Amino acid sequence: MPLWDWDYAFGILPDLLRALVTTIEITLLASAVALVLGLLIAIVRRTRIPVVDQLVWALVEFIRSTPLLVQIFFLFFVLPHFGITLSALVVGVLALGVHYATYTSEVYRAGIEAVPPGQWEAATALSLPRTRTWTGVILPQAIPRVLPALGNYVISMFKEVPLLLAIGVVEVVNAAREIGSVTFRFVEPYTIAGILFLLLSYPASMLVRRLERCRGDV
Amino acid sequence: MATSDTTTTKPMIVFDNVEKRFGANVILAALNFTVEPGEHVTLIGPSGSGKTTILRLLMTLEKVDAGTIRVGGAYLSHMEKGGRLVPADEKHCRTVRKRIGMVFQQFNLFPNMTVRGNLIEGPTRVLGLPKDEANARAAELLELVGLKEKIDAHPTQLSGGQQQRVAIARALAMRPEVLLLDEVTSALDPELVAGVLSLLRDIGDTTDLTILCVTHEMGFARDFSHRVMMLDGGRVVEDAPPSQLFSEPREQRTRDFLRAVLDRR
Numbered sequence: 088m089p090l091w092d093w094d095y096a097f098g099i100l101p102d103l104l105r106a107l108v109t110t111i112e113i114t115l116l117a118s119a120v121a122l123v124l125g126l127l128i129a130i131v132r133r134t135r136i137p138v139v140d141q142l143v144w145a146l147v148e149f150i151r152s153t154p155l156l157v158q159i160f161f162l163f164f165v166l167p168h169f170g171i172t173l174s175a176l177v178v179g180v181l182a183l184g185v186h187y188a189t190y191t192s193e194v195y196r197a198g199i200e201a202v203p204p205g206q207w208e209a210a211t212a213l214s215l216p217r218t219r220t221w222t223g224v225i226l227p228q229a230i231p232r233v234l235p236a237l238g239n240y241v242i243s244m245f246k247e248v249p250l251l252l253a254i255g256v257v258e259v260v261n262a263a264r265e266i267g268s269v270t271f272r273f274v275e276p277y278t279i280a281g282i283l284f285l286l287l288s289y290p291a292s293m294l295v296r297r298l299e300r301c302r303g304d305v
Numbered sequence: 306m307a308t309s310d311t312t313t314t315k316p317m318i319v320f321d322n323v324e325k326r327f328g329a330n331v332i333l334a335a336l337n338f339t340v341e342p343g344e345h346v347t348l349i350g351p352s353g354s355g356k357t358t359i360l361r362l363l364m365t366l367e368k369v370d371a372g373t374i375r376v377g378g379a380y381l382s383h384m385e386k387g388g389r390l391v392p393a394d395e396k397h398c399r400t401v402r403k404r405i406g407m408v409f410q411q412f413n414l415f416p417n418m419t420v421r422g423n424l425i426e427g428p429t430r431v432l433g434l435p436k437d438e439a440n441a442r443a444a445e446l447l448e449l450v451g452l453k454e455k456i457d458a459h460p461t462q463l464s465g466g467q468q469q470r471v472a473i474a475r476a477l478a479m480r481p482e483v484l485l486l487d488e489v490t491s492a493l494d495p496e497l498v499a500g501v502l503s504l505l506r507d508i509g510d511t512t513d514l515t516i517l518c519v520t521h522e523m524g525f526a527r528d529f530s531h532r533v534m535m536l537d538g539g540r541v542v543e544d545a546p547p548s549q550l551f552s553e554p555r556e557q558r559t560r561d562f563l564r565a566v567l568d569r570r
Binding site for chain 2: 203205206208209211212213214215216217219223224227228
């Protein structure tokens with residue numbers, strides 16, 4: 088038997104591609120959570136409301152200091168004891184999204200701090216309402232600067248989706264594992280799985296690098 | 306509700322025993338002065354004397370540590386609540402602050418908006434002006450500052466002098482009663498200073514704005530102001546019409562300062 092069987096490889100490709108679609112879906116949904124929640128965390132921390140600020144800080148530190156896998160297990164296996172049962176897919180999106188929100192919030196924070204204090208002062212001098220200062224002045228300057236960094240986190244999330252095989256989500260690596268455990272041929276499924284990740288991650292990171300180079304004019 | 310009408314003559318700005326510290330560093334110590342409506346007052350003094358802090362307190366960019374500030378009869382630093390004076394909250398600050406406009410040393414235009422965007426932002430978002438009215442006002446003000454053709458430019462495409470003219474127009478678009486000018490020509494290339502100063506002279510001559518100005522341009526201070534206040538160490542050392550203060554300063558401290566400033570040129 089050859090190490091690499093092309094017929095077999097093409098035979099399993101549709102299953103792996105289907106799993107890749109699931110992986111991309113989870114990445115996109117989790118990214119939406121991470122990008123929105125991270126921004127909210129950054130804004131709450133910046134406004135420095137007592138108690139709320141400390142609570143958010145503690146939560147962020149806690150999430151950052153524990154492994155993502157533990158968080159996934161916790162949401163999937165422990166929450167049901169408290170009457171909250173979430174599907175594996177929902178757990179995947181939430182766990183990845185919330186975990187990465189703690190990182191994107193730092194990215195946003197850096198972007199917000201890079202906006203000169205004079206911009207806040209000019210907004211105050213015009214008596215702009217707080218929300219308008221954020222949406223009209225600060226964020227439009229802060230976010231373009233940090234898009235590359237945010238993009239890198241989205242790529243990282245994409246590559247972390249296979250962690251969800253621990254709770255039975257059929258993403259690419261899990262699909263490869265299942266195929267292999269039936270056929271006892273692992274070379275093709277795992278190789279194809281790796282290549283699929285490479286085919287998406289690499290162009291994506293090239294895109295981020297281009298973004299990095301042309302962001303100078305913000 | 307917040308307006309208090311205790312005096313019959315109504316000064317535009319009243320500083321009453323205002324104190325400002327940064328840590329142990331006393332910037333303003335029991336400062337008292339008033340500015341009448343329509344008056345142009347220039348603040349001069351060495352750096353660290355508290356000139357800019359006075360403007361920043363008026364713009365509510367800093368909070369007073371003691372004493373009170375009133376603008377147009379209303380408390381700015383405080384508000385009345387149940388018959389007592391309490392530190393002003395954000396909402397109160399905003400109402401009183403609408404009467405005040407400020408132009409900054411570093412222009413501080415919003416780089417993510419066009420010139421037009423900068424000019425209509427306040428009028429539409431804060432004053433609730435309809436967009437076409439705000440646009441008309443923007444065009445009018447750009448004409449005044451001589452930049453009619455730059456309405457759709459981005460601030461980064463403008464020279465420092467042009468940016469500062471737009472910033473002046475932006476402040477005026479809010480129709481303030483008080484205009485604060487914080488070293489508005491200090492960041493400009495020397496050849497652009499004269500244009501901005503002559504624009505300010507025009508504005509001073511043709512409006513009834515109360516203007517408080519911090520500047521190192523002594524020539525401008527001399528012919529623009531009705532009054533010059535010399536500050537040192539957070540206190541008013543001398544307060545006189547420019548003709549007197551520049552020609553025959555009474556205080557030794559003023560003489561030293563003026564000599565140092567004029568020698569530098």
